[in-house]
Amino acid sequence: MFYDHLKIYVKAGDGGNGCVAFRREKYVPFGGPAGGDGGRGGHVILKADARLRTLIDFHFKKHFKAERGGHGQGNCRTGRDGEDLILRVPVGTVVRDAATGEIIADLVKDGQEVIVARGGRGGRGNARFATPTNQAPRFAEKGEPGEERWIELELKLLADAGLVGLPNAGKSTLLSRVSAARPKIADYPFTTLEPCLGVVRVEEGESFVLADLPGLIEGAHVGAGLGHRFLRHVERTRLLVHVLDMSEMAAMDPLKAFEVVNRELMLYDPELAERPQIIAANKMDLPGSEENLKRLKESLKDYEIFPISAATGQGIEALIRRIAALLKELPPPKTFAPEHRKERVELEVRREGEVFVVEGELSRRLLMIDWENPEARRAAEELLRRLGLERKLREAGARPGAVIRIGRQEFTFQPEE
Structure with missing residues (x-):
């Protein structure tokens, strides 16, 4: 099962309590206060890991708590700091505060970290409160409570180009032809139930990441079919490759299919309608495809159209080289900048x-x-x-x-x- 949107509870460690103690040593008159400070509580940290592809680990466990700090001790000894709790998430995870919706971080690089709950400060021991007028304080601070909150994790896959289109258009077959990815392929709709990534090698030292996104149908932006669950993954792609079934046995006319999918993309996010897009006219080895290709070229003159057959390999090399060339000209993937938090006030x-x-x-x-x-x-x-x-x-x-x-x-x- 593919999990890409979850909510979890995180609790940082509380700070350790300060200590109330006094020196009792021979030959040290009026030793005075000697209580040490408590240690800091552990932070809860999210770390991006390129080896992960889903948030499934957080489906089975939703509550996470870091270690508290050690208490201060006599002889001015400071308590041990609590160990930080590091939670690994896939690259491309957007982190939000569940209560406010505020974006905390967008983890787009392998190894990138963000503290989502800060550990509490350790309480000060009584040695820290000694003054000329109070040379033997008999109190210390408690440890500060660690931060706690519910956060939302939303995975938006990082892919250079994304394959979009109606179910059974041949997206999975195309991905399996050009990369080592092995998505499920069958002759019925909604074969692909989760996004699949593949690395496409163009030539020595040149490659790009291609994503096979589950098929969209009319009404996907409001929950119809399966595509609405994965529309978020289109947001990261710099280039859309629209795969159309050109055969006479297609479930929908290619022109109508093109309009349906693009309308769903626009209704989900108007910015997607402006995303660069090329057309892969698939299944050119089947009857009726040539006639449909001619009509398609006459109606969509503003788009680059590449006749291909994912099953036989026809025209795929030209398509791949064009995708690679366009990616060199396009800006980096979209990222979600953390929102500016309001300034903290003292009281x-x-x-x-x-x-x-x-x-x-x-x-x-x-x-x-x-x-x-x-x-x-x-x-x-x-x-x-x-x-x-x-x-x-x-x-x-x-x-x-x-x-x-x-x-x-x-x-x-x-x-x-």
Whole structure:
């Protein structure tokens, strides 16, 4: 089964907790705090792998979690960083945030990587909080929670040229004739149930990748037949090779077939209608093909038409050489640039019903506070006062007794009089 569109959940590792410890050494009076920092949580990383052709591995397992960081220890020892979790995906995978639809990355090169969930920072040990006025702090930070999200993986195959056409036009036979690919071939429609790639060798040191895309039928852009599932793979191709059945036994007149397929491409993505296209007039070894070829040339004078027979090999060499020549003139394959994320703010307050939610970069630091420790809580409250959180809450409409949410923690708003 060919899987090219899936949704998975990724969770980066939490940072390790900071340590509360004090030096107890002979001949070291007033040793002071010696709690080490926690280690960073592991990232979740997607890596493009040219050896993969489908997203099938993510069909059976959809939840992935990286290792958390180690906790800090006494004697100022830092915890171990969590191991990154590397998930391998096929080249050509587009990664989106499932909640917003934002494009995170387009992995078009073998070995290309992107971090889709960042590991949490390690909490600071009590040695980091020592000051001239508080020389023996008895609190440390918790590890920062790692990022978590649902992401969509959409595979758009990277091929230089793509074979399009109605079912049974001979696309699979043509691909098997010009490359080492062995797609399923039979004398009934929808033989090809998944895209198939083949490397076509033109001459020494020159080759290109050709894709056999499942047959399109009328209404494919709205879900008819099988072609709608694979239209996304046409987006990457730089050149379309339209394969037409020219025989008198064809299921549809060649001119009508040409119009149907091109209309479906345009309705799916208007840009595809402008994509360079040549015609492979196939099955020229069968009766009625010469008459149909003559009508085709009279009606489609703006297109290059190559009479071929995928079964016998007739005209294929000329077609392949022309494809190779056109590819040299065409721009690189289409890629999907990551969308610009909005600038991160340090601290902001937004209202959700009766709850006031505190967000921003500094709010992530607040998640690391040990709110059960009175000394840590007092330090956090002083930090929030310096940041002007109380003022921001009042501006957002918070009144004494209102519920304040920071991450998963909820508090009651108790402003100073």
